[in-house]
Amino acid sequence: QVQLQQSGTELVKPASSVKISCKASGYTFTINYMHWIRQQPGNGLEWIGWIYPGNGNTKYNQKFDGKATLTADKSSSTAYMQLSSLTSEDSAVYFCARGYNYWYFDFWGPGTMVTVSS
């Protein structure tokens, strides 16, 4: 069965960076898009971007260009998202989600909470 296992809660300082992971299992990692989605406290959902692990191609929501960097390691079936220059506005839960193409999200990880605080 498809599973997405995300790394644990992060408490990070302002102006720093954080890299969170999403390990996929139960399907062929290289032929499905992997998306990242942000949910700020009490708020809705925002799409950050996708990566196609087969060739490393990426596409970002313009809002997150320069903030998020998506990578993937085919050997371990793991996708990564690095967030840089963190501010309190980046405090949120971040989900990875398998994409049905680049359209909608058919399986989601449990989420990684990132808290930015000094």
Next chain:
Amino acid sequence: DIQMTQSPSLLSASVGDRVTLNCKASQNIYKNLAWYQQKLGEAPKLLIYNANSLQTGIPSRFSGSGSGTDFTLTISSLQPEDVATYFCQQYYSGLTFGSGTKLEIK
């Protein structure tokens, strides 16, 4: 960017009720719409795609309809386990979500 507006933001209904949630796009998105259910503390779950296709494993009491700019998610007989926030998402141009409808039991 295409804006998605959901209504109502909060809906209270009784077990067994037929419940209708609405989602309106700021421009024509044809049938490029998905619905998700998010229970408290959990990740969203895909319910409906292509506006009216039921995702595998989702109970048949859930259904979706609409095309163009106006869409509806219907729960034919509300169950206690349906308490959640429901989001719509368009994928016609970019990927954007509505702000959600929180569904509670009266």
